[in-house]
Amino acid sequence: MRRAVTLLSTLVVATTLLAAPGAFEPARAQNPITQDGQNPMGAKPTADSVNEEFLFKNADKITGRISIPDRKAANLIQPQGREYQSFREHYLPWIGAALILGMIGALGAFFLWRGRILTEHSQESGRKILRFNTFERFTHWMTAVCFIILSLSGLNYIFGKRLLMPLIGPEAFGALAQWAKYSHVYLAWPFMFGVVMMFVVWIKDNIPNRLDWDWIKAGGGFIGKKHPHAARFNAGQKGVFWMVAGFGAAMSMTGLMMLFPFALLDINGMQVMQVIHSLIGIAFIAGILAHIYIGTLGMKGAYDAMGSGKVDLAWARAHHDLWVEQEQAKTASGPQLSGRHPAPAE
Amino acid sequence: MKAFILAIIAAIGLGVVAMYALTSNQTFAYQAFATSGARVSEPGTNLVGEKWNGDPQTNDTGESAHGKATGEPSHPKRS
Numbered sequence: 477m478r479r480a481v482t483l484l485s486t487l488v489v490a491t492t493l494l495a496a497p498g499a500f501e502p503a504r505a506q507n508p509i510t511q512d513g514q515n516p517m518g519a520k521p522t523a524d525s526v527n528e529e530f531l532f533k534n535a536d537k538i539t540g541r542i543s544i545p546d547r548k549a550a551n552l553i554q555p556q557g558r559e560y561q562s563f564r565e566h567y568l569p570w571i572g573a574a575l576i577l578g579m580i581g582a583l584g585a586f587f588l589w590r591g592r593i594l595t596e597h598s599q600e601s602g603r604k605i606l607r608f609n610t611f612e613r614f615t616h617w618m619t620a621v622c623f624i625i626l627s628l629s630g631l632n633y634i635f636g637k638r639l640l641m642p643l644i645g646p647e648a649f650g651a652l653a654q655w656a657k658y659s660h661v662y663l664a665w666p667f668m669f670g671v672v673m674m675f676v677v678w679i680k681d682n683i684p685n686r687l688d689w690d691w692i693k694a695g696g697g698f699i700g701k702k703h704p705h706a707a708r709f710n711a712g713q714k715g716v717f718w719m720v721a722g723f724g725a726a727m728s729m730t731g732l733m734m735l736f737p738f739a740l741l742d743i744n745g746m747q748v749m750q751v752i753h754s755l756i757g758i759a760f761i762a763g764i765l766a767h768i769y770i771g772t773l774g775m776k777g778a779y780d781a782m783g784s785g786k787v788d789l790a791w792a793r794a795h796h797d798l799w800v801e802q803e804q805a806k807t808a809s810g811p812q813l814s815g816r817h818p819a820p821a822e
Numbered sequence: 823m824k825a826f827i828l829a830i831i832a833a834i835g836l837g838v839v840a841m842y843a844l845t846s847n848q849t850f851a852y853q854a855f856a857t858s859g860a861r862v863s864e865p866g867t868n869l870v871g872e873k874w875n876g877d878p879q880t881n882d883t884g885e886s887a888h889g890k891a892t893g894e895p896s897h898p899k900r901s
Contacts, residue, residue: 546855610825617829659837661844666836735844785825 528553536744548738560747564754572634572758579762583769590698593775595791604786605803612677613785619670619720622663627761629656634754664731671724674717681708682717687798697795707798716767723760727753 531538538553595601608616632640632653641649688711694704696712704710709717730753733741741749771778777791792800 544855545857546851613825614829614832617826618833621830622833658841662837662840663833665840666833669836 548743551743554743556744556747560751563751568754569634569638571755572631575758575762576765579765583766583774587769587774592773593697595777595788595794598790598793600789600793603789605789605792605800606785607781607787607792608785610785613782615670615673615677616782618666619674622667622670623764625659625663626667627757627764629660630754630757631761632656633660661735664728664735668724668728671720671728675721678709678717682714684711684714687711688714703794703797705798706796707802708796710796712770716763719760719763723756723763726756727760730756 528538532555536554536556537551539550540552542550636649636653636656640652644652687705687707691704691706691711694702696710697703730749733739733749734746734753737746771782777788780787780791789800
């Protein structure tokens with residue numbers, strides 16, 4: 477009896493297994509797509525349908541159809557945005573950190589190696605000569621103050637959420653970032669105005685000439701103790717001037733393109749402007765760090781030029797001997813303490 | 823020091839002038855892109871909510887919602 481039951485059970489299971497494919501066949505026939513995406517005829521039913529690859533052969537982005545007047549809203553897929561995002565989120569912070577921290581490290585190493593550049597005492601020590609008049613100092617400081625705030629608020633765009641937000645929390649960071657954005661957008665205008673004023677005031681003394689090459693070959697007085705001849709501005713100062721003029725113009729143009737979105741450029745163009753703006757901005761900050769160093773800690777007596785406007789005559793003779801001769805030649809009485817003529821900068 | 827103080831005052835002054843000049847030129851999107859044939863929803867009742875806190879159900883009329891536009895509201899769509 478037990479053997480008969482076992483035989484019967486085996487027969488039922490075998491019958492079920494054989495009949496199952498036939499039972500599901502009608503359902504399978506309803507959906508001809510098999511696992512590999514092919515139907516039984518060997519054709520791919522979606523082969524002729526429009527896909528991303530096909531659309532990108534016709535244009536660099538995929539747009540839809542809209543009825544509102546803002547045509548930009550029709551933009552659906554723009555692959556360049558992913559490249560921009562990748563740069564913005566992955567490469568830019570590292571480039572920024574490397575350049576700025578690299579410059580700070582280099583200046584620190586230079587200070588440890590060279591120390592503070594001093595001026596040898598002479599019989600002219602203690603007498604003053606006007607280096608920058610009030611208008612020149614006003615122009616310099618207006619641009620400089622704006623630049624510092626623009627730099628900090630600009631760096632906040634890159635590093636704020638990574639470095640500041642974990643420290644002060646999202647609420648405080650949100651408020652700070654909002655005010656930083658306001659200052660960035662509005663102080664850009666006095667900065668641009670200041671760059672234009674500095675360019676006009678100092679261009680005549682910053683035309684490169686043969687003296688600059690000799691100054692560079694002599695190491696600019698940084699190497700060794702002898703200072704090469706220089707007129708109102710030496711080659712290093714001329715470099716700072718042209719860097720500010722060039723970078724300032726580039727930052728202004730790219731910034732204006734972002735301040736007035738879609739006025740001249742589409743979304744791609746503005747992304748390119750943002751990439752240029754950020755890269756030049758970082759290089760600008762690194763360059764100005766060197767300028768600040770040599771104008772304050774790096775060289776004794778240099779800050780007075782932009783501080784009070786008057787520098788020690790011995791300092792001026794050591795660093796800008798040709799300019800001192802020109803100034804003294806203007807009158808027979810010596811240093812131009814009340815001079816109306818603008819004097820050089822650091 | 824005088825030049826420095828003057829420079830700061832001038833920078834702030836020019837910044838304020840720039841602020842007024844720029845903001846006076848701006849219109850809200852729902853105003854700029856609304857025409858007789860197209861209506862753009864008034865912000866403040868969008869998915870992030872009136873207070874931009876992710877809660878669209880917030881109905882705090884005691885204070886103005888952050889980011890909510892002022893001006894003439896758009897008319898609801900009638901279909």
